Amino acid sequence: SQQGEEDPQALSIQEGENATMNCSYKTSINNLQWYRQNSGRGLVHLILIRSNEREKHSGRLRVTLDTSKKSSSLLITASRAADTASYFCATDAYHQAGTALIFGKGTTLSVSS
Amino acid sequence: DTGVSQDPRHKITKRGQNVTFRCDPISEHNRLYWYRQTLGQGPEFLTYFQNEAQLEKSRLLSDRFSAERPKGSFSTLEIQRTEQGDSAMYLCASESTRAYQETQYFGPGTRLLVL
Numbered sequence: 165s166q167q168g169e170e171d172p173q174a175l176s177i178q179e180g181e182n183a184t185m186n187c188s189y190k191t192s193i194n195n196l197q198w199y200r201q202n203s204g205r206g207l208v209h210l211i212l213i214r215s216n217e218r219e220k221h222s223g224r225l226r227v228t229l230d231t232s233k234k235s236s237s238l239l240i241t242a243s244r245a246a247d248t249a250s251y252f253c254a255t256d257a258y259h260q261a262g263t264a265l266i267f268g269k270g271t272t273l274s275v276s277s
Numbered sequence: 278d279t280g281v282s283q284d285p286r287h288k289i290t291k292r293g294q295n296v297t298f299r300c301d302p303i304s305e306h307n308r309l310y311w312y313r314q315t316l317g318q319g320p321e322f323l324t325y326f327q328n329e330a331q332l333e334k335s336r337l338l339s340d341r342f343s344a345e346r347p348k349g350s351f352s353t354l355e356i357q358r359t360e361q362g363d364s365a366m367y368l369c370a371s372e373s374t375r376a377y378q379e380t381q382y383f384g385p386g387t388r389l390l391v392l
Contacts (some may be wrong), residue, residue: 195379206279206368207320207383252319256379263372264310264333265381267319 170253170271177275183240185271187253188233194256196229197265198238201250210238210251243275279303281371281384289390290359297355298387302371309352310381311344312368313337320368326352327374359391 171186189196195214199207213220213229213236220227226239240247250272254265280303290296302309307328312320323342324334328349338344341359346352356363366388370381 197380199383204366204388206281206283206385207370208279209380209382212380254319263308263379264322264325264335265312265320265370266322269317269319 170251170268172271173269174272175274177243177273179243179245179275179277181243181275183243183247183273183275185238185251185273187236187238187268189236189253189255189266189268190234191255193231196227196236197254198225198227198236199252199254199267201252201270203249207252240273243273245275245277248273248275279382279384281369281382283367283369283384283387285387286385287388287390289392291392292359292361294359295355295357296359296389297353298367298369298389300352300354300369300371300384302351302369303373303382304350306371306373306382307349308372308374309346310370310372311352311354312370314366314368314386315364323354356389359389361391364389364391 169188197212198210201207211222213227224241229236250270252267252270254267282301284299310325311323314320323338324344326346341357344354366386368386369384372381
């Protein structure tokens, strides 16, 4: 079953604008990760935020985590056409055996020039 | 390139045939995962290995599916008697068990089409 739910499902913006994607999850976590997937390709890891962290930055990416609301957001600033991709949040299966990641359905981002 | 490779990248087969996929993880990573991704969905966990031991299987992994990691290095995923519902992208990921290195690195995937 899917743990995370991204919102919105699809987002279209112009180059230079900021893109914000949200993720909600259901159970307790150790950490939350964001991945990017270009069409028909594998997933690329973007950033990991631990349950005791509230915000993290990496280049043009800013991730927040609110464990009380079981939600996270990914902000991409000054977007570029190359940012066009699907973005997934993934949580570790804290209460299940192993450390499998549970993914949401993703947000499809389209950045036009 | 994440350092995880998968072969083949694409596979077309007829219903009822057997297929086998291979994953080569990052060499020092002792955890290896298989996921399946269908169109418009996120990846779903199938199974994972720590070294050569298969420690967890999802209920998605029917008895037609089998995975091995014989020497704790590369892994194979076999699907017997393929069905059209098996059409999907099969993704492999590897991970180190070192502390604070929980990131899973994904391969490019094998796209399976069952006719």
